[in-house]
Amino acid sequence: MKIAVLYGGTSGEREVSLSTGKGIINALKKNGHEVVDIDFHPDRLNEILELDVDLVFIGLHGRFGEDGKIQGLLDMLGIPYVGSGVLASALAMDKAKSKQIFSQYGIATARSKTYRVENDNLRAIEEAIKQDFKPPFVIKPNQEGSTLGLTIVKDTTEIEEGVKKAGESDDTILVEDYIAGREVTVPVVGKQGAEKALPVIEIIPKSDYYDFDSKYKPGGSEHIVPAQLPEEMTEKLQKHSVLAHQLLGCDVYSRVDFIVTDEDEAIILEVNTLPGMTPTSLFPDSAKKIGWSYEEMVEKFVELSVVKG
Known part of the structure; x- marks a missing residue:
């Protein structure tokens, strides 16, 4: 097949996407496909408008890739692509909206609230957060990935900086209780209605929490696959992952993040519709555990997408 790979992009996750794209491109070539690689930029939409390919593999992360915008453009052009469509992508990217959906269907989430950031209301937001939350809690952009713009507030003096940091990435910030x-x-992988969860992965970051460096720098974190959890918890996590994937309308593949508390509660954090596919990424680690090489995993996504198309 002739497959275009979109990678790079303009979000804060550009460097990660470059690595993801490289991995996907190499795998597709090894699998015998003809590859057109595009370092995507919204100023160069003609590269997309003039595409003549069988399929697009989206290796973008963050804005203009994971939020449904590029999916909408490809839909209008009638070009099939790997992964979730417009609505599922947009919902998964909007943490507040997706949390509302999860809660309605019995998937536990952290208590949270959103605040709209404008230049002249930062002080008012700080005061509102002080009234609504007691440390520790988390301030993060409502629509961003890879923990970019995230602050764990351990003292109220950190609220001002946390609001500014999150506000640089999004005009809506999400504040939620910190869950230890x-x-x-x-x-999660599979055609719609027949998805299955792969082995659960436990992430042990070398820093205080699973931040950007822990995710993407070699040695930044340890991945335990499968996670050493009671069978009942493993089953619950896998069941809730597939349910979350389906509730948002995701397609082909996704990755669902949780915190397992000391009280044995599974608290969902978010669904990633375009999870990282770098050499240190989580999805390939789990796929390897069920016998899929990186190349086989990528081909599985292609096959599912062709059936979908």
């Missing part, structure tokens, strides 16, 4: 526990993630 073990960080785990569950890859």
